[in-house]
Amino acid sequence: MKSTTIRMLRAYLIxxxxxAVCIDACVVIAMLIFDVPERVFTSADFRIAMAASLLLLLLASRSLACAAFQAALASRHVMFDGVERADGRRGTGSVALRDDCPNRLLVLLHIRIHRQQLAMVAA
Structure with missing residues (x-):
């Protein structure tokens, strides 16, 4: 497998x-504080609902990362191949990200999801 594919899969897994940690915390709180019986959390309906919740979370985080990337493009915190691209198109080369980008983690998530190479961290 290519290293970009491995990074993309790792980003989705994170x-x-x-x-899943947030869902587990909510389950523990529901069991301890609200006395919800354990059989509710072992049903097939709950498992399907949580799988759907994780899918929606992945889609929401992907769209949030895309919005952060577009904002970084507009504010010139991201550059393609050393050339600033204000039109929003993805470049074929590597991406340079400045250190002072306000949404740095989301932009990095977008870069990893879209299998782009992070060339350097621009000053």
């Missing part, structure tokens, strides 16, 4: 893992 987002899904964070979502």
């Amino acid at each position: 987002v899904a893992s964070l979502g």
Whole structure:
């Protein structure tokens, strides 16, 4: 497998893992504080609902990362091949990200999801 594919899959797994941790925390809180019986969380309906929730979380984080990337393009925190691209199109080469980008983590998530190479961190 290519390294860009591995990075993309790793980015998706990190987002899904964070979502699963939040779901687990909500389940524990529901069981301890609200006395919800355990059989509710072992049903097939609950498992389907949580799988759908994780899918929606992945889609939402992908769209949020895309919006952050577009904002970084507009504010010139991201450059393609050393040339600023204000039209919003993705370049074929590598991406340079400035250190002072306000949404740096989301922009990095977008770069990893779209299998782009991070060339350097521009000053």
